[in-house]
Amino acid sequence: MMDMKELSNILQQNGIVGAGGAGFPTYAKLNENAETLILNCAECEPLLRLHRQLLEKYAQEIVETFHLIGQAVGAKELVIGIKKAYTKTIDALNGVIGAYPEVRLGLLDEVYPAGDEVVLIYEVTKKVVRPGGLPIEQGVAVFNVETVYNAYRAINQSTPVVDKLVSVVAEVDHPVTVRVPIGTTIEDTVKLAGGITTKNPVYFIGGPMMGFIGSGSLPVTKTTNAVLVLPEEHLIIQKKRKKTSIDLKRAAACCCQCSMCTDLCPRNRLGHPIQPHLFMRAATCKDVQEPNIFVNTMFCSSCGLCEMYSCMQGLSPRTLMAEYKAGLRANGLRPPKVEAKPVGPEREYRKVPMERLMARLDLTKYNKEAPLDESVVPVSKVKIMLSQHIGAPAAAIVKQGDKVTKGQMIAEPAKGLSVGIHASIDGVVSEVTDKYVIIETQEGRAGK
Numbered sequence: 001m002m003d004m005k006e007l008s009n010i011l012q013q014n015g016i017v018g019a020g021g022a023g024f025p026t027y028a029k030l031n032e033n034a035e036t037l038i039l040n041c042a043e044c045e046p047l048l049r050l051h052r053q054l055l056e057k058y059a060q061e062i063v064e065t066f067h068l069i070g071q072a073v074g075a076k077e078l079v080i081g082i083k084k085a086y087t088k089t090i091d092a093l094n095g096v097i098g099a100y101p102e103v104r105l106g107l108l109d110e111v112y113p114a115g116d117e118v119v120l121i122y123e124v125t126k127k128v129v130r131p132g133g134l135p136i137e138q139g140v141a142v143f144n145v146e147t148v149y150n151a152y153r154a155i156n157q158s159t160p161v162v163d164k165l166v167s168v169v170a171e172v173d174h175p176v177t178v179r180v181p182i183g184t185t186i187e188d189t190v191k192l193a194g195g196i197t198t199k200n201p202v203y204f205i206g207g208p209m210m211g212f213i214g215s216g217s218l219p220v221t222k223t224t225n226a227v228l229v230l231p232e233e234h235l236i237i238q239k240k241r242k243k244t245s246i247d248l249k250r251a252a253a254c255c256c257q258c259s260m261c262t263d264l265c266p267r268n269r270l271g272h273p274i275q276p277h278l279f280m281r282a283a284t285c286k287d288v289q290e291p292n293i294f295v296n297t298m299f300c301s302s303c304g305l306c307e308m309y310s311c312m313q314g315l316s317p318r319t320l321m322a323e324y325k326a327g328l329r330a331n332g333l334r335p336p337k338v339e340a341k342p343v344g345p346e347r348e349y350r351k352v353p354m355e356r357l358m359a360r361l362d363l364t365k366y367n368k369e370a371p372l373d374e375s376v377v378p379v380s381k382v383k384i385m386l387s388q389h390i391g392a393p394a395a396a397i398v399k400q401g402d403k404v405t406k407g408q409m410i411a412e413p414a415k416g417l418s419v420g421i422h423a424s425i426d427g428v429v430s431e432v433t434d435k436y437v438i439i440e441t442q443e444g445r446a447g448k
Contacts, residue, residue, distance in 0.1 A: 002155075004030050005070045013196065013409075014154035014220070015161040015419045018438030019146035023223040025419050026147055030073055035139035036125055037075045039066050039148060040366070041089065042108055044115025044166055045207025046358045048226050048368070050165045050177045051145040052086045053372040059092040060148055065152040067100045069143070079106040079124045079206030083114060092281050111351040112209070113303045117142050119266050122230040128343065131272040132335030160407055160422040167370050168193035168227040170363075171201060175370035180220055181424035183382025184213045186227055187216030195228055202237050203214045204228040208361055209304040213240050219436075221388040228366075235362055239308070239316070247316040254286035261306035261317050267299060269347040271340030274299045276306045276317035283320060297321040298328060298335040309352055309360050381440045382424050384410065402429045410437050 011027040018024045039062070041051050055062055057263045063080075070078045078100070080093060084107045097103045106124030108114045119128045120142065135142055146165060153159040164182055168188055169175040173194030180189050186203050190196070205214040205227055230237055261276040268274050275295045282293045306317040358364045387393035394411035404410060404423040411421035423439055431438040 001071050002068060004032065004072045007069065007155075008249070010154055011151060012413055013420050014150075014159070015421055016147060016150050016154060017161070017222050017419055018104065019144045019150065019164070020223055020225050021144075022396070023221075025389055025391055025417055026143070026151065026330055027419070028391075029136075029141045029143070030069070031136050031141060032074055033136055033139055034073045034075050034141040036077045036141075037066065037070050037073070038080060038106070038120060038124060038140060038142045039078070039080045039145060040115055040117070040120055040142055041080060041086070041145050042115030043083065043086075044113050044114070045209050045211075045226075046354060046361065047169050047228065047370075048167055048207055048362050049370050050167050050225065050372070052082075052089045053177055054149055054165065055080075055082075055145050056086075056089040056092045057372065058152070059089075059096045059151045061156075061195050062145065063093065063100060063103060064095045065148050065155065067103065068155070069148070069151065070102060073141070075141075076102065078103045080104070081106045081108055081114075081124050083108045083110050083121050085110045109351065110354045112305065112354055112357050113266055113301075116266060116301055116303060118270060118301065121344055122270055122343070125374045128270055128340045130345070131267075131274075131338050131340055143447050148221050154348060160420065161222055162407055162422050162424040164222060165372075166220060166224055169226065169228055169368070169370050170204075171196055171198040171229040171231060173197060175366075177370050177372045179374045180377050181379050181382055182222060182388075182422075183219045183384040184377070184379050185216060185383075186214060186220065186224075188217045188379065189220055190216070190227055190229060192373075193229075198231045200232040201229050202232050202234075204230050204236065204240075208236050208363060209308055210302060219383040219385060221385055223388060231306055235305075236308075242316065242319070244316075244319060247320055248284060250313075251280050251315050251317075251320065253387050255284060255315055256313070257281060257282045258312070260312065261310045264310045264350055264352060265307055266303060266305065267301055269343070269350055271343055272299045273338055273341075276300075276321065279321055279324075280315065280317055283324070292336075294324055295328065295333070295336060297325045298333070300325060303330040304402065305352060307359055379425055379441075380443050381427075381438065384421060384424060384437050384439065386411050386421055386435060386437065388421070389419065391419075393434070394418055394421040396430050396432050396434075398432060398437060400429055400432055401428075404439060410439075
């Protein structure tokens, strides 16, 4: 049995962070107040598959490590949140969890956003996280599947986070989930899925609901889960490219206050005081008589349902609320402390089926297998960001011209919330800044 201090040090030094979302440093989630640990295998966004694939292949290793983390923090219950539809992964888990009496499966419906931390916690424990609060306030800590697998590698193989699983899907010849060195460009990652099957392709990084448009030169980081190659005219791309100033004018002209955005809002259904339809009315009319309507935008999870599914007018509540939320934070405002209202029975009838969401987003045709391929990918150059997670950037400890080996620490944890960063390939450091380190192989340098 490993104690929490030893485990925390291993996780921090090996650069373990949440392998999706904001990338919260995993060592900081270890807390003796955590009575329940949840392993998140809800695969929140459409088209993503890597968590169920990884958990099916490495069920023993991941459950064993999950058990070890539970022992270290003294958790009483360990729950694997997984969708009922992932039958192969469930079969693999059932063959393992019998040896761990504190582990159980929390079966989920195929709805969006089942993988949202607050939603997941309610689904498997019936506990509601306070608006703006942290799961640990309810005695809960949530871990990503790939994060726990990375912890397994660090604990049992002394392997730090040097690579990342990325699903490459949509307009490609062979949709695939690949393992690439951290710092590999998006363009080189996409090449591993064969040719691109559309003219004027756009790289959409992350899931279709919460991702962003990126360039092929961007590096893969510890939180890069997927790359969707989409046609430039696809509605998701067009939606992302809209200007907020135009969105606001359209809302003023079109919003009919049907309240569908609020009715289907996952956080509102859990009693959080976020009401997108009231925000749209107040923002477009410049009505500040009720300032809490604007302050409560800070409770929005930015899941995107309101603008990508709920609104029949094609308006953008999520985007506009995100702008207001960013403005409030920039001016030093923090979410007020409020309590959630009781969860109403209507919540069960206002969940959004993933199948309907994909149809609405014109993604059904891309819902194909993207098999896991962990073959070693040769890369001649990587650009490793020193900040790949929430918290302070790591501090570079290498200089230009240094020879480094794969797995060697090139940036150590800084003061505050920070983790180590490691070389993802063997090579020579060709550039160091306060934001990134570039490493090139001999072949890469010769090719210049």
